[in-house]
Amino acid sequence: MSILIYAEFAEGKFKKTALELASYAKKIAGETGTTVTALTINAIDAAAQLGKYGVEKVLNVKSDKLTAFNAKAYADAIKQAAQKESSKIVLFNSTTDSLYIAPLVAVALEAGYASNVVAQPISLSPFQVKRNAFSNKAFNITEITTDVKVLTIGKNSYGVFENAVSATEEEFSPSLNDADFSVKVESSEKVSGKVTIADAEIVVSGGRGLKGPENWGILEDLAAVLGAATACSKPVSDLGWRPHSEHVGQTGKPVAANLYIAIGISGAIQHIAGINSSKVKVVINSDADAPFFKVADYGVVGDAFEIVPKLTEKIKAFKAQNS
């Protein structure tokens, strides 16, 4: 009856979102008098790392066949772990990989599925959760009516809380069939050493106000001192100034960062929808009437080409003083 989480392990460690997921699950486990089990794939030192956040049992799958991500095979392993644990609640992050797997697991377990969940369940019986809908323009209270429930939890919607327990780890060997491996990874391209929008705590984003791709240096400098990811508005990606992978907004990537800094972005409704889950928003724009000022927490009216380099220097000085 334990709560099962799928804890993503990548590049030698668990991501912060996996620790948040463990914290989220532990809270529900505390209220329902059960425990948290994590399914991990080819993880190292999982019990120690996850035990700190309330996971009592780790089922680690060790398999060379699962070194490359494979949605169907991963989903099959998670389904079998949920059955072994008789889990009624199965939790995922909202990473690209987890969003790929979760509906497959839901179908296999005949479970109701709610995505984009933004907080702890409102009630456990009936089982109701609050989720983002209408591209962050509204919340939707969804009730899951099936015995088994699958949720994907939005980034930064609960927080990471230490809750150390002694965790045990056992090797788990799900039975996987050939059909699970029908889709194969041929090649993978990943930009290394760069903060991704999905992982970033801070995102620095530029719009048409920056006038051209050659001016992105000031934005990248600011991102570098903040350890931030860079992003852009839709017109900027449509113009080919920046790659599509940086386009954030309703039809681009969603952003749920702690801090979102919009530079030269007027703030079209579709853009705001995509970034609205971010906690704190700063706008720098020469047009005091730009709609972004209506949704921002802090705003500076003025020329980005003067303000941004100055701000970068100020933050650099601040960091030097406070480190």
Add this chain to the structure above:
Amino acid sequence: MKILVCISHVPDTTAKINFVNGDSEFDTNGVQFVINPNDEFGLTRAIWFKEQAGANVTVVNVGGPDAEATLRKALAIGADEAIRVNANPTDGFFVAKQLAEVVKNGGFDLVIAGKESLDYNGGMVPGMLAGLLGFDFVNSCINLEVNGSDAKAVREIDGGKETLSAKLPLVIGGQKGLVEEKDLRIPNMRGIMMARQKALTVLEPVAANSNTKAVKFEKPAPKSAVKLISADNLDELVNLLHNEAKVI
């Protein structure tokens, strides 16, 4: 190749979002509905397959009669025929079950659905459909090539992309990248006229469970006014971000 493109009928991206009946239902009053953008990228790719390789393209929606205008638009863009499953699309699993029935009866090789709709943002229909059918599945797909029964798909991953090989029959969760924004088509008069002649079949739903229900909706709390900081006083901004917002 027979392609099925799943179309959600969603409020235009600029629509004001309000609710009625004790915040239990979306207020459609005065709202313009469109083809869900993620679906439109897939539809345009499907039409590209039609033009390049002679594929047949059917569009399908699970919804009420009001969705027919959206299906007609898809026909005007170039789809060959349309199906509407006459049911209220309240739950992703219910919709996936309806679509699975359409796929089985229609013998489709390739099913393209947007990775999520812009109304409920469930992001579950393509995956559930693949799961129900036992088909190969690629989500967040940003490029797709088909050669005989072999497909090569590129999917977006956090911080990059991944190239996958798969076999037909295949379900794709599509998004921008399947085609670019500039490749999207605006129906012309000839397309609109031809769409009137194309078949739009209405099917009754098969029995299926709903695993979830939308209890109610809430709008985000109104935002307090922005704090303006003078461009000459950026120290104050750094101070506020550190001491007040606690984000740096």
